[in-house]
Amino acid sequence: MVGKINMAAFFIVLAANLLQTTYGATYTVGDSTGWTIPTGNTEFYDNWADNTNFAVGDVLVFNFTTGRHDVAEVTEAAYDACNAASPISTLSTGPARVTLNRTGDYHFICAFPSHCSAGQKLSIEVRNSTAPTPRQNPSPTPTTPATPGTPTAAAPGPSSVPGANSASSLVANLSPVFLMSVALALLC
Numbered sequence: 001m002v003g004k005i006n007m008a009a010f011f012i013v014l015a016a017n018l019l020q021t022t023y024g025a026t027y028t029v030g031d032s033t034g035w036t037i038p039t040g041n042t043e044f045y046d047n048w049a050d051n052t053n054f055a056v057g058d059v060l061v062f063n064f065t066t067g068r069h070d071v072a073e074v075t076e077a078a079y080d081a082c083n084a085a086s087p088i089s090t091l092s093t094g095p096a097r098v099t100l101n102r103t104g105d106y107h108f109i110c111a112f113p114s115h116c117s118a119g120q121k122l123s124i125e126v127r128n129s130t131a132p133t134p135r136q137n138p139s140p141t142p143t144t145p146a147t148p149g150t151p152t153a154a155a156p157g158p159s160s161v162p163g164a165n166s167a168s169s170l171v172a173n174l175s176p177v178f179l180m181s182v183a184l185a186l187l188c
């Protein structure tokens with residue numbers, strides 16, 4: 001029974017990873033607390049970020065009341081010092097959406113006086129997707145000698161082999177659902 005549940009959990013995680021890889025995930029910073037001065041815990045946003053693996057393509061939603069807070073992206077040094085003097089960018093209208101479009105560290109603070117030092121600051125690391133991508137290649141790489149600049153991600157263009165393309169995209173679309181089904185079957 002325990003084994004079954006573990007297997008089911010494994011497949012659910014795998015399916016969730018595949019779905020996230022395909023579509024990107026949206027995270028509300030601080031969940032229901034939103035983007036504000038955390039009460040009694042200056043580590044609040046650190047703890048929130050610890051539970052999440054951020055990947056390129058994910059979106060952060062900073063939920064705050066316009067005029068009461070803002071979101072300034074800053075350097076690591078400015079983050080550490082809570083220095084809002086020269087932010088990289090500032091979003092003043094809440095809720096604010098930030099698309100994580102690169103790997104590496106992002107640092108956000110609220111630029112309102114004393115909010116950052118009271119804990120309204122968020123530092124995250126964005127990674128490349130770590131989801132396993134088991135590409136079953138029936139034929140050994142038909143499109144390998146790609147010209148420089150040619151996108152390698154299969155675009156549904158007329159020049160590429162239509163059968164192979166639709167087949168692989170079908171697999172990509174079905175596999176999370178399939179894995180979910182396996183998980184459900186194991187639970188029953």
Ligand SMILES: *[C@@H]1O[C@H](CO)[C@@H](O)[C@H](O)[C@H]1NC(C)=O
Pocket residue numbers: 028031032034061063064
């Ligand atoms: C944002 O905050 C408002 C007010 O607290 C709340 O009503 C709303 O549901 C929040 N939105 C999200 C996406 O959490």
Ligand SMILES: *[C@@H]1O[C@H](CO)[C@@H](O)[C@H](O)[C@H]1NC(C)=O
Pocket residue numbers: 101102
């Ligand atoms: C990421 O998004 C920001 C803000 O929209 C933009 O200025 C920047 O050029 C983008 N970076 C990449 C690598 O696309």
Ligand SMILES: *[C@@H]1O[C@H](CO)[C@@H](O)[C@H](O)[C@H]1NC(C)=O
Pocket residue numbers: 103104128
């Ligand atoms: C992420 O993937 C891109 C494209 O595959 C690669 O150029 C980049 O170096 C990777 N970044 C990291 C941090 O692994």
Ligand SMILES: [Cu+2]
Pocket residue numbers: 036037068069070110111112115120
């Ligand atoms: Cu604030």
